[in-house]
Amino acid sequence: MRVLIVEDELIIAQDLSQTLRRIGHSVTDVVTSGEAALATVARQPPDLVLMDIRLSGAMDGIEAARQIYSRWGVPVVFLTAHADDQTLREALLAEPWAYLLKPFDERELEVAIAVAAYKHRLERRLQASERHLRTTLTSIGDGVIVTDPQSRITFVNPVAARLLGITPEEAIGWPLARVYTLIATSTGLPADSAPHHPDSANGLPPSVTLLTRNGERLQVEHTVAQITGEDGVNEGVVIVFRDVSERQRAIQQLQEAKRRLQTNQSLLEQRDQAITSLGILAHTLNTARSRQEIYAAIITAGASLLPEYRGSLLMYNPDTELVHPVGHWGEPLVHRPVPRCSCWGERRWALSLASDNHICNFIPNGLLGERMCLPIRQLDEVIGVLSLYHPDPAHNSGYQLAVMITELASLGCSALVGKRAATVNSRVEASEG
Incomplete structure (x- = not known):
């Protein structure tokens, strides 16, 4: 692992550098101030920074650590000889990956670096997962409505707002029934009282008709999931719905593609049969x-x-x-x-x-x-x-x-x-x- 040392006491810095090399790490540089640390990371980002809290210069180690992580995502392990409550509180605000009190031995340093590296890997995985989830929610093609236990709307995504004829902001706090009323397409009865049978053609739930706020009727498929807290208390519901015409178009496209494939396969078989029959004819006529x-x-x-x-x-x-x-x-x-x-x-x-x-x-x-x-x-x-x-x-x-x-x-x-x-x-x- 490539490590940057930020320590204004040169003897401690030299000893720390030798220890790091002995346990298998490389030292990218040794600097004595927060400003120099920022410049070094900007020029050549290390894998980890060992940062003394008390530094000479206008910028202390806590502020330097905060900027290093926010700008470059490099984890920081704090080194300090001060264990008072005020120092600890200030250090924790910078969210360090590990914290070492001077003096420390080689094993403590090795463990602190390993813990910091492990926490950093977990943090990066979590950030990647959050980015993926955020992208999914942004690009999802279904309408999503979230309500509280009293069936008041707390969230509407852009697709749901477009289908309902509202804006996401204005619907917050409205009763769900004000914008989302379902009836059975075949009978006109409220959807909750209609029997639910899978669609025989594709195994999906039957479509229902959505009565929107502006009087439109949309055929949709929808699912409702209850939000349950750790104590089992109902905290609301999540409704996911989509315009059924999208699925119908997809099914029709699939059927058309299947028909074309079958036609092409039939033509290929006919061509192969024709080639064989013409070859037999040519041979028979020749003899x-x-x-x-x-x-x-x-x-x-x-x-x-x-x-x-x-x-x-x-x-x-x-x-x-x-x-x-x-x-x-x-x-x-x-x-x-x-x-x-x-x-x-x-x-x-x-x-x-x-x-x-x-x-x-x-x-x-x-x-x-x-x-x-x-x-x-x-x-x-x-x-x-x-x-x-x-x-x-x-x-x-x-x-x-x-x-x-x-x-x-x-x-x-x-x-x-x-x-x-x-x-x-x-x-x-x-x-x-």
Whole structure:
């Protein structure tokens, strides 16, 4: 511990300095007056000051100690050879952390320093606790009213004053009922006679209606705690209340955040499922050896990725010059071969027949909703379409997935042609060899 010695008798000061170093402390300085002590602490605050009460100069040790603690918070241990009542009373007014009568031995000094250090730590903790409590009371968002045993108001915090429509000063001494009257929100009866059941939604007490002095009605939640003295006598009550709309907003925000989280989790799960299904489709199309395998893979992927849609796969047959249904999920949109229409080969997306007068051969007439007809190509030639329908015109969430399915299907059909050409070439080469 760093110790400042304030002692005008140099021999005593030197002996004290040696003793302090011997018991494990360091001495920051040795001064002989109160004024010098203040200057030294201001320049380099120590952990503790050993202060002689009787000092030379205009300022004695008691006044110096009072200023040192009030300005820098450094604890002071008094040293004095005077034990008269007057000196003790004056010293106690300065609230010393310890008091040593000269002459004292090394053990007494060590104990005094330890006691002073311990008391200083406790004092700092108490001050920190008081600061925390003061900050909490200043920033608390609830209204607080305190009354005496006769239900007269003794304290109102700013939040309570604002909600009640009064000033904290004017309410002091008023009867509580003059500014704070509660009725049950559901029945209009006095709140004290209403049954108390926890709110089933959140486990909190039910809200009540506060009738304020200016005639307003506020829904509030409140608690009442009795102030009881050590002898068990009622000393008043503390009422804490809040506008319920704050809690309702918090609950709504929490519910909205939860809903967004669930939505995001659902979207992530859907995305992961889509990636998996598209990967399986790409692999199946890459290894397919026939058109039938490609058709089956497209239908399987469509049913997995677009289950809310009705989907039909239609392929063009040049021998009949008709478009034939080769697979579907949900209820089929086309039951028999149909001619190609003007949307053949286009990527068409119509929200409803009301906004599109085109009569599509690939979707039954009269279906109002989201309609899609997406082309499937083999190399540069359109060989089929994937026809999709959803009854909600504003649904339109499956378009990108449908496009990816048809693009992969086009790649698969084109790759199948390449595989067949390679097989034919290998057979020709084998026969020529």
